[in-house]
Amino acid sequence: MTDTTSETQSNSETNGHSAPPPGDHEPHEKAEAHAPNGHGGGHGHGQYPHLAHHFDSPQQQFDAGKLGIWLFLFQEVLFFAGLFCAYTVYRAQNPEIFVYAHYHLDTTMGAINTCVLLVSSLTAAWAVRNAQLGEKNKLVLNISITILCAFVFLGVKYKEYAHKVHEGTLWGHHFNPEHELWELDSFKTKHPESAELAEKIAAIQFEGLPKREHRGEHEGSGAEAKAPAAKPAALPTAMAGATDSDTKVRRIQSLLFQASDETLHPLVAAGIIKHDILATTGLERPAKAHIFFGIYFFMTGLHGVHVVAGIIVWVWMLVKAKRGQFGPNYFGPIDYAALYWHLVDLVWIYLFPLLYLIH
């Protein structure tokens, strides 16, 4: 940093194309570049202790960093695009499993998490303002709230995951739900008549079958441990083993014929009964329901990893903020962290309706 003349030269060259506005910042800063530097690093940027030596001005440093974070965010969009494509294909192929599976999700939890993330986005954006204005205490407060919201989000997510592990609504071969669709409160409250009809059909379908007894036990004692051998892999191949199946099927079908379209529709949409009543031999579980949970865990899991990464970044920012490093000429890191955080929020804004709010 001995050749200050060439530095000034390159400074004006770098900024030349962009026609710097006639403010007091640029000339001021160029003048300062000649001053003896204040932090002894030989950087020649005494006025700006946080200006890296390979940048000419805080503006250049800020713009370079901002371009960098945006390039990262562009690829993040494409990165998540792959998962959204997978979601789209599987939903288009098997719409019924998405209808079926979304009853297993807790919309309230999802909505709470959405609000938590939105609030954290506000505090993140507010933190950028605080950093720009050099409001150290408010900055520390806003970053702290952001981190707190991130932990609340993960806490709620943990509750949801734990519930799914308990309920057996997992991916692939681990999918072995504790409760059938019509036994779920979310389904009962939304479609009481359909649930009632399904209960009646189930009573006929599992009548006299050992399966049904086990199912009864499970229903009765709630969280009764999973006796793996006895655990009813229940429905998938409906009625396969029933002996007097013809009579049962006839009774089931007559129930279905008596029901109104409004009552049948939720069950058909979720793949519990077939659209064609005469082809329906009993209640089924959509064969590929595990796919939904594969997608659910992968998408929310990857999003959760981003939240964890965000927490790490924000803790780092909190340390820097507490040291009072940020001010009008150096707030880039807060801005970049906030941009990343907003993208994590953006992904969730789409995930919430796609996973929780299926109609």
Add this chain to the structure above:
Amino acid sequence: MADSKAPPHDAPHDHGLAHTTPVWLLITILLALLFFTVLTVAVTSFDLGAQGNLVVAMVIATIKAGLVATFFMHLAWDKRFHAIGLAAGVLFFILFLSMVVADRGEYQIDIDRHGEKYPFKMK
């Protein structure tokens, strides 16, 4: 002001390196986002036809995403390049999606055959 390197220095909220978003605007945006969240939950209880609910949900999500990107992410005052880049990312996203959706039915026979040959078994 978007095409100049920095916004005019006499702008009320400018603080040198970038635009400073006023607090009232940040809070307004949050309230709008919360409103749309409530709306998107509320609208699920209405049947809007085959894909109607999905379309409405996606429209609301896109409005919310637009609000976050425009105001929280400063794109309204930022260099246009960042907005163009993000739009390009989203366009490529839509391109991938369109190709995949256009193509997905092509393999139904193979999927069905595979399903018959290797039926999914519960553990």
